[in-house]
Amino acid sequence: MTDTTSSEWEGAIGTVTLGATAGEGGTRTVSYRIGGDQGLPYTGAFRPGEHQPLIVFEICDDPSIWSPLVKNAVGDQVNDPGDWAATVEKTYRADMVRLVLTSTRRRGFEDFPSINRTVEQVLSSTGLPLSIEGPSEPAIESEVFQRCGEAGQGERLLLGTAEATRYRSVAAAALTYHHAMIAQSPIDINLAKQLNILLREVGVPADQIVIDPYTGALGYGFEYSYSAMERIRFAALKGDSDLAMPMICAAGDTLNVKEIRDAPADEQDQMAIRWEVYSSLAAAIAGAAVLCVRHPGSVPVLRQALDALWVSRQEVKADGT
Amino acid sequence: MALKALDIYKLLPKKNCKECGVPTCLTFAMKLASGKAELDLCPYLDETARSVLGSSTRPPIRKVKVGVGERSFTIGDETVFYRHEKTFYHQPGIVFSITDEMDDGSIRAVVGRVRDEKLTRVGADLMINGIAVEHTAADPAAFGRAVAVIEEIADLPEVLITTDPVALEAALGQCGGFRPLIASATVENYVAFAALAKKFGCPLAVSAPDLSAMKDLVTKVIAAGVENLVLDIVPASPGAFIATSSLVRQQSLARSVPELGYPVLYTTATSSSPDAAIVAGILKYAGVIVTAPLSKAETYAALTLRQNIYTDPQKPIQMNPGLYRIGSPGMDAPVLMTVNFSLTYFTLQGYLEGTRLPCFMLVVDTEGQSVLTAVAAGKLNETLVRDSLKKFDVESQVSHKKIIIPGYASPLSGAIEDATGWKVLVGPRDAAEIGEFLEKEWKA
Numbered sequence: 001m002t003d004t005t006s007s008e009w010e011g012a013i014g015t016v017t018l019g020a021t022a023g024e025g026g027t028r029t030v031s032y033r034i035g036g037d038q039g040l041p042y043t044g045a046f047r048p049g050e051h052q053p054l055i056v057f058e059i060c061d062d063p064s065i066w067s068p069l070v071k072n073a074v075g076d077q078v079n080d081p082g083d084w085a086a087t088v089e090k091t092y093r094a095d096m097v098r099l100v101l102t103s104t105r106r107r108g109f110e111d112f113p114s115i116n117r118t119v120e121q122v123l124s125s126t127g128l129p130l131s132i133e134g135p136s137e138p139a140i141e142s143e144v145f146q147r148c149g150e151a152g153q154g155e156r157l158l159l160g161t162a163e164a165t166r167y168r169s170v171a172a173a174a175l176t177y178h179h180a181m182i183a184q185s186p187i188d189i190n191l192a193k194q195l196n197i198l199l200r201e202v203g204v205p206a207d208q209i210v211i212d213p214y215t216g217a218l219g220y221g222f223e224y225s226y227s228a229m230e231r232i233r234f235a236a237l238k239g240d241s242d243l244a245m246p247m248i249c250a251a252g253d254t255l256n257v258k259e260i261r262d263a264p265a266d267e268q269d270q271m272a273i274r275w276e277v278y279s280s281l282a283a284a285i286a287g288a289a290v291l292c293v294r295h296p297g298s299v300p301v302l303r304q305a306l307d308a309l310w311v312s313r314q315e316v317k318a319d320g321t
Numbered sequence: 322m323a324l325k326a327l328d329i330y331k332l333l334p335k336k337n338c339k340e341c342g343v344p345t346c347l348t349f350a351m352k353l354a355s356g357k358a359e360l361d362l363c364p365y366l367d368e369t370a371r372s373v374l375g376s377s378t379r380p381p382i383r384k385v386k387v388g389v390g391e392r393s394f395t396i397g398d399e400t401v402f403y404r405h406e407k408t409f410y411h412q413p414g415i416v417f418s419i420t421d422e423m424d425d426g427s428i429r430a431v432v433g434r435v436r437d438e439k440l441t442r443v444g445a446d447l448m449i450n451g452i453a454v455e456h457t458a459a460d461p462a463a464f465g466r467a468v469a470v471i472e473e474i475a476d477l478p479e480v481l482i483t484t485d486p487v488a489l490e491a492a493l494g495q496c497g498g499f500r501p502l503i504a505s506a507t508v509e510n511y512v513a514f515a516a517l518a519k520k521f522g523c524p525l526a527v528s529a530p531d532l533s534a535m536k537d538l539v540t541k542v543i544a545a546g547v548e549n550l551v552l553d554i555v556p557a558s559p560g561a562f563i564a565t566s567s568l569v570r571q572q573s574l575a576r577s578v579p580e581l582g583y584p585v586l587y588t589t590a591t592s593s594s595p596d597a598a599i600v601a602g603i604l605k606y607a608g609v610i611v612t613a614p615l616s617k618a619e620t621y622a623a624l625t626l627r628q629n630i631y632t633d634p635q636k637p638i639q640m641n642p643g644l645y646r647i648g649s650p651g652m653d654a655p656v657l658m659t660v661n662f663s664l665t666y667f668t669l670q671g672y673l674e675g676t677r678l679p680c681f682m683l684v685v686d687t688e689g690q691s692v693l694t695a696v697a698a699g700k701l702n703e704t705l706v707r708d709s710l711k712k713f714d715v716e717s718q719v720s721h722k723k724i725i726i727p728g729y730a731s732p733l734s735g736a737i738e739d740a741t742g743w744k745v746l747v748g749p750r751d752a753a754e755i756g757e758f759l760e761k762e763w764k765a
Contacts, residue, residue: 043564043568218629258667277596278599309559
């Protein structure tokens with residue numbers, strides 16, 4: 001039976017720094033050191049890291065395959081990643097921007113110089129730390145990640161996403177330009193560990209890795225991801241240093257679920273927001289440090305909920321008093 | 322600590338009489354050891370055995386039923402801290418609260434929602450479980466009147482929220498026979514509350530400022546003759562709820578504090594974020610969650626999260642293999658092969674419906690494994706694809722012989738072509754890109 005009474009765990013979660021301020025060699029207005037938690041999340045023995053889970057807002061550089069709900073909620077800014085990123089910071093008030101390079105998912109993508117331009121444009125439009133999600137096509141990823149890494153030099157980006165059969169390009173960019181990277185596995189703790197070992201063997205240090213156990217949308221396998229996160233967190237606290245990295249929750253398919261598509265038009269936004277918020281909150285309770293959302297309305301609701309969770313995390317002592 | 326099966330067996334009569342419902346005393350001992358049997362089933366235990374075994378073999382968390390009839394719900398009887406250790410068994414009952422100061426029309430509106438609102442997904446009807454009535458009016462009789470309004474239009478489990486025995490008696494006069502959960506007995510009122518709970522056979526919530534006081538009060542209430550208890554832990558916030566509820570779950574399972582071996586009641590009203598409270602309650606062991614009525618979106622999300630967390634992880638959800646249709650596909654429609662893991666199926670189906678292109682989904686039997694896992698395990702292979710094409714007579718449905726396979730199955734494309742004689746098109750790895758793929762690449 002799981003021994004969860006211990007307030008003395010062998011391991012703690014390592015830290016990863018995202019973003020770099022002027023003093024740290026970058027141009028971000030803020031940087032975050034995520035991870036560093038000890039003990040099971042929100043239990044009496046929990047000793048949290050420096051931050052409550054970060055709310056990351058995802059934008060893209062080609063909105064044609066993006067959710068119509070988001071395009072409707074955002075308006076014309078979907079066509080300008082720089083403007084959109086500025087709005088993410090000033091209006092939605094998320095903690096980070098994640099730039100999904102949807103342009104690279106078009107068949108026959110060749111406009112590599114546009115990658116540098118887009119990344120630079122976003123970096124100059126917002127002071128928030130930046131995450132970049134690259135292509136799904138293996139043939140172009142080396143070039144894309146190299147350009148992202150270069151354009152974001154000094155800014156401690158979070159580059160995604162590496163998997164067991166394709167991690168070298170992301171790892172190379174992370175190592176060469178000193179960025180953090182996302183290591184994804186298909187909802188399997190053993191595969192997560194294996195990938196982190198592979199990364200270690202090519203020289204990526206633990207403090208540059210964020211674990212993505214892959215998150216299915218709420219109602220579409222979310223519970224598998226939730227349990228994978230709980231298992232990874234437990235193993236890390238028991239001393240497994242190959243799993244002791246902060247975790248990310250990025251349920252990208254969420255806005256496409258049937259419950260949202262089938263809702264009456266005037267209810268779709270609320271359904272979308274709750275879908276994103278509930279899965280993000282559940283992931284936070286399982287220990288996730290980085291939570292990604294796409295609907296602008298999700299940010300304030302999630303912020304309020306995380307504040308409610310965070311503020312009281314040390315109120316109960318181990319003896320229940 | 323729990324006794325092992327062999328130690329229990331030593332104390333049993335060893336008659337193998339089968340009167341407890343299992344063939345041998347050793348089997349009965351094993352069931353007792355895992356908390357899956359009641360000691361009282363054995364008619365031949367001597368007093369010593371009964372007292373030694375009594376405390377250590379009952380289920381670590383009591384099973385409690387709230388309400389009667391079709392909508393009643395059962396909570397407790399859990400055996401793990403993490404769902405991934407085995408499974409969670411009894412999902413929390415979620416109830417919407419009203420007060421006895423509300424007018425009848427407002428009360429009926431909430432009751433009507435709980436009675437009728439339903440979300441059907443993955444073949445199950447998900448509903449809110451009942452109504453909590455909070456006594457806030459000055460007049461104790463108002464409590465009874467509010468309950469009567471509910472009883473007129475619905476047969477729903479109820480939670481009666483008061484600490485005043487006079488008001489409680491008025492309410493029980495209307496619904497006592499329907500076994501509402503009484504919330505809650507305190508150190509001041511427990512004598513009267515225990516008597517009323519006993520009289521009507523109701524489950525009783527017990528409220529105390531901390532777990533130490535809770536233990537004492539539980540002991541007193543049990544001595545007063547009420548066994549179906551729920552712990553009303555009154556946390557200051559969702560974070561405090563998680564901490565306290567986790568401790569209760571830990572200590573119950575370890576049997577280190579038997580007085581805490583009961584399901585937990587969580588009233589979310591104290592939280593500044595109802596969303597945080599509901600999610601915390603569902604994930605972290607609440608047996609009953611009392612909340613102000615949720616919006617439709619919050620209701621749907623909460624019911625879905627509850628369904629997900631309380632799904633048995635030992636059984637991956639599977640679709641029946643077969644040829645599925647999106648829209649009305651004709652002879653020139655594309656055929657997309659995928660696996661029978663529900664997550665994969667629903668995700669792909671969702672994106673295909675979004676494209677509005679009629680097509681066929683050939684769902685092959687990988688016993689619930691995802692594409693990636695099934696390819697790695699060799700379960701998704703050319704033989705399976707060939708046999709599925711034949712079994713579901715796909716050839717008769719389309720005039721072409723082209724099959725689209727998931728991107729992660731690309732290593733199989735040559736073998737599938739050889740085994741089936743069909744042309745393989747390798748689709749994207751990410752279902753989100755299927756629309757663009759079909760637009761650019763599909764020609765019958």
